[in-house]
Amino acid sequence: AQTVxxxxxxxxxQEAETVTLSCTYDTSESxxxxxxxxxxxxxxxxxxxxxxxxxQQNATExxxxxxxxxxxxxxxxxxSDSQLGDTAMYFCAFMNRDDKxxxxxxxxxxxxx
Amino acid sequence: DAGITQxxxxxxxxxxxxxxLRCHQTENHRYMYWYRQDPGHGLRLIHYxxxxxxxxxGEVSDGYSVSRSKTEDFxxxxxxxxxxQTSVYFCAIxxxxxxxxxxxxxxxxxxx
Numbered sequence: 001a002q003t004v005x006x007x008x009x010x011x012x013x014q015e016a017e018t019v020t021l022s023c024t025y026d027t028s029e030s031x032x033x034x035x036x037x038x039x040x041x042x043x044x045x046x047x048x049x050x051x052x053x054x055x056q057q058n059a060t061e062x063x064x065x066x067x068x069x070x071x072x073x074x075x076x077x078x079x080s081d082s083q084l085g086d087t088a089m090y091f092c093a094f095m096n097r098d099d100k101x102x103x104x105x106x107x108x109x110x111x112x113x
Numbered sequence: 114d115a116g117i118t119q120x121x122x123x124x125x126x127x128x129x130x131x132x133x134l135r136c137h138q139t140e141n142h143r144y145m146y147w148y149r150q151d152p153g154h155g156l157r158l159i160h161y162x163x164x165x166x167x168x169x170x171g172e173v174s175d176g177y178s179v180s181r182s183k184t185e186d187f188x189x190x191x192x193x194x195x196x197x198q199t200s201v202y203f204c205a206i207x208x209x210x211x212x213x214x215x216x217x218x219x220x221x222x223x224x225x
Contacts, residue, residue, distance in 0.1 A: 006155075035213065045203065045216035091155060093214075099144050099163065099207060100171070101214050105155035 002027045004094050006104035013082055014112050020067075021077045021107050023092030030054075033095040034068065034075045039106075040088040048090070051075065079109075087111045116140055119204050119217035126224055132191040134220050136204030138184075144207045145187040146214065147171075147179060149200040156203065162187055194224045 003026045013019040025034070036048040051059045051068050058066050063083075067076045079086055092104040116139030126132050136145060144163055148156040148171075158171030160179040168179050176198060178190045191198055204217040 033213070043201070043219050045205075047213055047215070050213050095207075095214075100158060100161060101146065101205070101207070102158065103148075103156040105153060 002029075002094055002096055002100075002102050004092050004102050004104035006092050006107050008107045009105070010108045010110070012110040012112055015082060015084060017082055018078060018080050019082055019109065021079075021090050021092075021109065023075045023077070023104060025073050025075065025092070025094050027073070027094065027096065029096055031097060034066075035093040035095070035101075036064070036066070036075075036077045037091045037093060037103075038086075038088045039091065040085075045091075049077065082111050084111050084113060117204060117206055117215060117217040119202075119220050121220060122218065123221050124223070126194050126222070128195060128224055129193050132194050132222065132224075134189045134202055134204075134222070136187045136189070136217060138187075138206050140206060140208070140215075141184060142206040142208040143184075144214075145181065146205040146207075147177075147187065147189045148203045148205065149173065149198075150203060150219070151200050159189065159202075191222075194222075196224050198222065199224045 005024045032053045034051045038046045049061045063080045065078045089106045091106045095101045118137045120135045146161040147159040157173045162168045162181045180188045202220045205214040207214040
């Protein structure tokens, strides 16, 4: 069974700093998708970034980028120039060929003024 | 924003009573999911559907059933609610070849 592991339950960084959230996953499949979702205090789940496993190029969305290491089964999220609005719970997720989406337990990120 | 509506948004119910949560979409997406979110556990998949009347179990399906008689509606039923089912429930949708999920606003269920 596929699993997603986020080893950092909670992190804090100063505003404007860069922060990296870690995620590892386990699968025997070669084609899949990986995601980072953000959940602010409003509880809404917001898609931050998506990576397709067959693409070697790391996905980027404005201040958010990923470091995708397929052989190591690692998928970290980097937030540059962090802002107070980035304070949220962040979930790493995996979608397999059956379109089941499996989530990690999350990392609570605090951006400090 | 994707058109997904969960109802009710909040519910308090007594142990042993049946409860049905509804997820309604206007996107005509094929896949629909029910998750529960609990502190320290992230989001755990309860059931999902890959088409009308086609459903499958997730990792925490015990005590839950689902039905999907129309593309747009996916119902989650707790036949006899227990306190361990107190949680926030999320519905999500996705489409083939789009491979990203959109979420509803969540339903906070409290079983007393």
